[in-house]
Amino acid sequence: MFQRTRSRATAALSAGVLLAGGLVAAGQSPALAAESSPVGFAGLNGGTPGGSAGTVVTVTSASALKSALSSSTSQTVRVSGLISISGMYNVASNKTVIGVGSGSGITGGGLNLSGVRNVILRNLVFRNASDDSINIQSGTTNVWVDHNDLANGYDGLIDIKRGSDYITVSWNRLHDHDKSMLLGHDDGNASQDLGKLRVTYVHNWFDGTGQRHPRVRFGNPVHVLNNYYSNIGSYGVASTMNAGVFVERNYFENVGSPTITQTGDSDPGNLKVLNNYKVNSGTEQVRNGASVAAIPYSYTPQANNTVKATVVAGAGTGKI
Template identity: 50%
Template structure:
């Protein structure tokens, strides 16, 4: 890849709130499909209703999931494939693991026992406000079946026995949007093992310690040059740490997120990772940004135009690749973040 120019710390304020920047690559359509024809599609089981306002949207991710790269034009998920509705763990496991594109609508509460492997070209979309996956989680891809071009939206994840969502095994072009994640065992959302071009947006993380890890371990150097992730408009609501904790990646772009009452720290950049942190609102966070953490070596952080309310002083170091060299974006005024983010995150608000 052609080398990108580095960004340096800036005291200039970020742009104010405006409409979505023009020029996003690809438009994702979560279509208003009529009932699928199981016989024609070769599918057993129920078909989707004619429309659902909660997921019938025309929009696209901002950030790394929008970038044309690795032979993929943005992130489209299961667009163009059959639409089906699942209500059981068996059906969910079946369809997320099938080859080819599918738009999979999750209806109601589904109890799973383990991590379900999601393979390429899937949209996994909660119906209404009651879609829930509990007891287990979703793993994007295996070592032999990639989990590329996947969208997960409008689902509540609770009580996972491992991670709630694991983006792993070289998965690329993933959009995780408007979910509610809580009360798991390990990480609520981990991105690792050479995964790339991921956007995490408008999610609420709560009732948990370890929110989101980027990078498998201090010794997994295969992650160098990968793990490009955008976090925007997420609510880290009382979670202790990893919002995110990052190894090796450059850049990880963290903008317009709301941090509240995070007991250990907000963000940690380690093992020479490069983080651009801008337009965020930290409230009651004693250590908003660390450079290096625990036994991990230091990373790099550029921070600009963040607000620190009853919070400590952020650590910064070095220079970082400028996200704007990859994609356009607009940063909201950080003072507006608590209201817009707390009111807009989570399930049932996809079209808000």
């Protein structure tokens, strides 16, 4: 279990109360309890509370979804059903976008977060995007991407770029796709990206995907913690362009290259590893771990050999 504080989560588990829309029974494993707030980087810089819980709109059509997402009102947008859209829909600041049940979300297009702040995307299905499924760019800060199911997009499933910062990507299931998650879009974008692109990736399930889990440029530190990688086609985590990536207590199963420090035409990046669990997997590449900045938040990592069971049980939609 990855948590910043013990008190609220532990008390809730022992009492059997509601956490983030999911009933946690007394004695249930805390790893299966959806967090009520983001852990990691999205919890810093003022936090990511999302849109107002008192202003709620439920949408069932593309036009209603587009209007609700772009509204200047701080609100919670409930997506009911799998809504077919075209292109990228812009998401304004101060929004919580959450799917109803386990099968609600977006098909045919994706969501674009550009120059905004304080957005939560949870419990959404993303299918068949014509570009990115989720695109976070242009100085966007404080985003929590949590408990989504993403597959079969044209480009990236979750791409973060152009000086975006303070982001947590947690409990997502990614499958039936090649280029999963880009962090930093171009080798020539140092002036905008240096000192930014700080992201926590925790408890995600990369299920038979090809590469970019994530593929990092410039960001330092980037924390890749307690994720499950199964049957990966090319590589797990890539650090390039002098990035600093800490790959800690993940579970790699059937992954030939769990970590690499150079790919494509990019200069190498820095990468350190700690206590990853490997089954039928290759050797991790590491480089200049002293250049990976310290993780600036407190946390208690889950034991590496338990990560697979926890993530398979808890990642994706219908779990919050």
